[in-house]
Amino acid sequence: MDTEKTLLTLHVNGERHELLVPVHKTLLEVLREDMGLTGTKHGCEVGECGTCTVLVDGLPILSCLSLPIENQDQEITTIEGVAQGSEPHPLQSAFTQLGAAQCGYCTPGMILTAKALLDENADPDRETIEEALSGNLCRCTGYLKIFEAVEMAAEQSK
């Protein structure tokens, strides 16, 4: 369909990208469809499940509810930008080690939300972790291994 397009400049995972996209496309859609960053998943596309969480200037946001035109001067981090080169982030190692990723579909959103928490609070207690992750649904794990993985990553990052 004919839609108005706009030129966007996005800073994603430390790289600058220029894109021509319809103005109403969400950040989720632009990341996945225009930039090929399919590590960001979607579970509802209306802001209910937390699956599409990315970091904007270090804070977790729901990319399905964000218009990228608003994010042009901000630093966006997706799951593809969490590892240092091929070296996984301690959260990625801990999620792997402890079985915190079963089907793995909510995992990118969980890890990014947890990363925002750990960047802010290096030693969160269990209740703080539960609170921080309360907007991210997971249907496989019952969350317990996810809590343990966040604790393990915090421990390893010390």
Add this chain to the structure above:
Amino acid sequence: MAQAQEYAHIGKPRPKVDAMNKSMGITKFTDDIELPRMAFGKLLRSTQAHAKIKNIDVSEAEKLPGVYKVITGHILPIQFGIMPTAEDEHAMATKKVRYVGDPVAAVAAVDEETAEAACELIKVEYEPIDPIFSIEKAVTTSMDAEHRIHEDFGFGGNIHKIVAMEFGDVDGAFEQADFIDEGVYFFEGNTHLPMEQHSAIAHYDGTGKLTMWSATQTPHYVHRALSKVLELPPNKVRIIAPPTGGGFGGKDDPFSHEIAACKLSMLIGRPVKFTLTREEVFYTHRGRHPVLMWCKTGWKNDGTLMGMHFKSFLDGGAHGSYGPASTYYTGALQTVTCKVPAYKFEGVRAFTNKPPCGPKRGHGTPQPRFAVEIVFDKVAERLGIDPIDLRTKNMIDSHSLTVNWLQITTCGLQECLDKVGEASDFKNKHNKLPHGKGVGVAVGSYICGAGLPIYWNDLPHSEVQLQVDRMGTVTAFSGAIDIGQGSDTVLATIVAEVLGLDPSEIQLVTADTDLTPIDLGSYSSRVTMMMGNAAKESAENMRELMLAGVAEHLKVPAERLEMKGGHVWDTENPSEKMTFRKAAELAETHKGLLGSVGSYRPPRKKGSYKGSGVGPSPAYSYSACVAQVDVDPETAEIKVEKIWMAHDIGECINETLVLGQVEGSVYMGLGEALMEEYPYRDKLGTHKIPSMLDYKSPTTKDMPPVETILVKGHEARGPFGAKEVGQGPLLPIMPAIANAVYDAVGVRIDELPITAEKILAAMEQKEKDGPGRIGPDKIPDIEFPPAIKVEPPDEWKGKLSSLE
């Protein structure tokens, strides 16, 4: 067991082989795949619950720029359905629609927005028919063909399936009983809610070959359905199941969007992708059947169970799906946890104008388990016996046949019950905690794979092929699909164990009908048992082949060779070890290409009566649960404080996976117990809450601590002694919580979910000297057919008189 200590990998906690790619966002799920020139599809869905389709006008939609094609049901006249006896679906409705959300047309367009806009331009003229939303109305209303939901399926009226069977003399048992317990229970329906929405991409290429990538749990069954509906030979259809973002039974059927994607791709010569919106996932459903149940049991005053008569009424929704099996499952496994000397089961499944129900984790067995475990709690109280002791008294024996001919092999239930009782200090808490706090116990059991396939055949249920090349690369080919449960890890671990390698060294090719041998799918907790056994056999054959080749080279007997830790050596000359790669090269030199196969078929079922195909399994897993709750005496707000879960696993293939499955089952059971439900508007039949926000599921804040106890044994029929874990531990959660609520505040909530509103209402009743119970009190007045009388196995004959 000591035996487990000898294994390099089996039984140990290990990361899943696919976990790092999932954690790094590298894993490609179906919707992550994009193909050149790909079009996007959308289904137009019915706004009516029950209506004749008078006309569909697609002319405006076809004219919209960017639309490639619009199709309606007439182009796909062949019906399908997962079970050969319930093929009642069209990809899109042709003559009538049967629920709000029923697909009526499909569009392929340049993008999703255009496809959606085109759907809005399609004009459908409906002539409404009286809808049927309740099980009561569905089973009691007689009507002419025109008003039936399916005029050409089922047993007349809106009855899809009706069964009756009796094992032993139930009336006689009740006569001998000292007392009778009778009650009515209701298990509300709920849905799987996998995080990944269903998605499918079809590509029909220039050679007439159709390839479809789909988020499915059953690529083989989808392959059969597509070949049939599209009238393509099986070798022209290839189904690839990428890693699936959760299933829980919700991706077990062939679906309209899969067929529409294929047909549209065949017509427009482009790849076509359909990804359902979350709202559409709610309409696609196939979730837990709402089941109304009546349970009558006869008991001796010493707590001996004499007989059980169970009736179930399943609200099936608009299609058959797995319904015939679901119906039998509501009556099949009552007998596998306790000795029931006489048992009668009557079940009926009806069509209603709601999204179709199907298999969800535990398939048809959590509902009766909810009822039966509450019955045990009530009877224990009546007799003044501890509820654990009452279960112990009636405990099923290992290596026995149930009265309905199910072959029990290993049974760790007594140990589960004892351990969960000790860990929770149940006996010191039950009936003894302050008002508002309570503990409840329940048990459960589940199959380790269905003993029979969905379509009738005598073929193996799972097959695994291995290839080893001269570089030492081991590749395992299996049709099993990893939906998060860890089937890839099980496959790699078993092959690695036998070949003396590390699981990370095994290459996997899975769930691709062109490349991999058959596995029937990730359902009925069958994969570890069946694919695991096939993988073990295949790997043992490979080991034998390689060692024979190396033995030829070394000119020593093959029996003297050992293969472990990435090396092969002659046990009489252990200082000269060769690498696995060298061994592969030598073996290929002598034997040619190194290939091996393994096949698994379950043992034959014991019973020979009609309906005996549902319930048999190579083995049964057992679980016992204690739940501790806090119920606010003023507001009735309920909080689950802790869950103790003991599970009879046999041996773990991978302990990390096992613990994950137990905790995931506990979580899902808590959702079913406390909040998940599937309500519809009375007059319109529209789903009230087709969104993740309104469909309440437990968040991080709702999850209590879980103490998991693994009861180990060795199941001879399982690979390395393993049994299932994916579904069984869900079963006792719901009744354990119901029983704990009773212990806490003295009210019976005999229907799910158990909400604060219901507890409060029951407490208010009790204050006014009412029964203090919320739940149904009657069942529809229908006549079941005369029960098939089945002679019980010899060991049960005369059992009742011996209990006199």
